[in-house]
Amino acid sequence: PFDPAQRFFLQPTFGMQRQIRGIYQDDLKFAEYRISTQAGEVALGSNLGRFGQARLGWQEKKLDASLETGLPIFPTGTTRYGGAFVSVDLDQFNRLYFPSEGWATRLRYFSTSDPDFSRLDATAEVAHTIGRYVLGAELAYTGSPNGRLPFFDASSLGGFLNMSAFAKGQLIGDDVTYAQLRAERIIGTFPIGLRGDLRLGLAFEAARRGVAFTETRRNGWLNSTTVYFGGET
Numbered sequence: 001p002f003d004p005a006q007r008f009f010l011q012p013t014f015g016m017q018r019q020i021r022g023i024y025q026d027d028l029k030f031a032e033y034r035i036s037t038q039a040g041e042v043a044l045g046s047n048l049g050r051f052g053q054a055r056l057g058w059q060e061k062k063l064d065a066s067l068e069t070g071l072p073i074f075p076t077g078t079t080r081y082g083g084a085f086v087s088v089d090l091d092q093f094n095r096l097y098f099p100s101e102g103w104a105t106r107l108r109y110f111s112t113s114d115p116d117f118s119r120l121d122a123t124a125e126v127a128h129t130i131g132r133y134v135l136g137a138e139l140a141y142t143g144s145p146n147g148r149l150p151f152f153d154a155s156s157l158g159g160f161l162n163m164s165a166f167a168k169g170q171l172i173g174d175d176v177t178y179a180q181l182r183a184e185r186i187i188g189t190f191p192i193g194l195r196g197d198l199r200l201g202l203a204f205e206a207a208r209r210g211v212a213f214t215e216t217r218r219n220g221w222l223n224s225t226t227v228y229f230g231g232e233t
Contacts, residue, residue: 006047007046007047008044008045008046008047009044009045009046009047010042010043010044010045011042011043011044011045011055011057012040012041012042012043013039013040013041013042013043014038014039014040014041015037015038015039015040016036016037016038017036017037018034018035018036018037019034019035019037020032020033020034020035020068021033021035021152021156021169021172022167022168022169022170023070023071023073023074023214024167024170024171024214024215025214025215025216025217026215026217027170027215029070029167030070030071030073031067031068031069031070031071031072031073032067032068032069032070033065033066033067033068033074033076033152034065034066034067034068035063035064035065035152036063036064036065037061037062037063037064038061038062039059039060039061039062040059040060041057041058041059041060041085042057042058043055043056043057043058043085043087044056044057048088048090051090051091051092052088052089052090052091053088053089054086054087054088054089055085055086055087055088055089056084056085056086057084057085058082058083058084058085059082059083059084059085059110060080060081060082061080061081061082061153062078062079062080063078063079063080063150063152063153064077064078065077065078065079065152074151074152074213079115079150079152079153081112081114081115082112083110083111083112083113084110084111085108085109085110085111086108086109087106087107087108087109088105088106088107088108089106089107090104090105090106091104092104093125093127095232096232097232098184098196098197098199098230098231098232099127099136100127100129100134100197101127101128101129102126102127103124103125103126103127104123104124104125105122105123105124105125106121106122106123107121107122107123108120108121108122109121111146115147115150116146116147117144117146117147117148117149117150118144118145118146118147119142119143119144119149119153120141120142120143120144120145121140121141121142122140122141122142123138123139123140123141124138124139124140125137125138125139126138132185132186132187133183133184133185133186134183134184134186134199135182135183135184136180136181136182136183136184137179137180137181137182138178138179138180139178139179139180140177140178140179141176141177141178142155142174142176143155143174143175143176143210144174144175148174148211149174151172151213154172154173154174154213155172155173155174155176155209156169156171156172157169157170157171157172157173157176157178157207158170158171160226160228161180161182161203161205161226161228162178162205163178163205163207163222163224164203164205164224164226164228165205165223165224165225165226166222166224170214170215171207171209171212171214171215171218171222172212172213172214173209173210173211173212173213173214174209174210174211174213175209175210175211176207176208176209176210177207177208178205178206178207179205179206179207180203180204180205180206181203181204181205182201182202182203182204183201183202184199184200184201184202185199185200185201186198186199187199187200190231196231196232197231197232198229198230198231199229199230199231200227200228200229201226201227201228201229201230202225202226202227203224203225203226203228204223204224204225205223205224205225205226206221206222206223206224207221207222207224208220208221208222
């Protein structure tokens with residue numbers, strides 16, 4: 001922080017990640033790629049009262065892609081790029097996971113000139129409790145207002161409450177819109193010594209990709225319906 005009230009701050013960040021990304025077509029996995037990511041950024045930020053934070057900064061990123069198994073569908077090698085970003089993160093949920101009340105919104109815009117593309121990530125969520133029921137909704141978008149997102153840094157759908165009917169990372173694309181409606185019934189609490197409630201949930205999800213990198217025959221709006229049981233310990 002720059003001042004005792006912590007209204008403004010400087011935030012350097014560095015992260016490394018390694019993951020296996022599956023390549024799907026017609027519900028079959030044709031290949032797996034190993035993706036190693038290194039990213040560093042420096043941001044000037046401001047605390048927006050008790051609502052959240054805003055940041056303005058610069059990010060440098062390095063992606064290394066190699067074929068782990070299967071068909072060589074996408075090119076491998078190293079990609080580097082850097083650019084400016086601005087982000088706003090507001091959060092008024094009462095819990096980090098399984099919130100029962102509140103709202104949150106996140107917005108991030110990144111732009112680089114080599115390769116020439118930009119990325120917009122926007123998410124809005126809300127939760128509200130009526131009696132023993134928790135109602136929730138989410139609307140999200142990821143896309144490139146300029147150029148096209150690199151394949152290994154594109155939007156990914158699939159997995160629990162992220163188009164649950166599909167395998168994790170099965171749907172990869174650009175210009176991706178995602179919507180979710182869910183209802184949860186509070187049916188009890190965890191045993192003594194653990195905090196939080198137990199819920200039985202029903203979620204309806206829908207998504208559309210403007211550009212499909214995988215599952216290219218799945219066009220238009222896709223849907224998913226999920227029944228789940230869980231809670232926060």
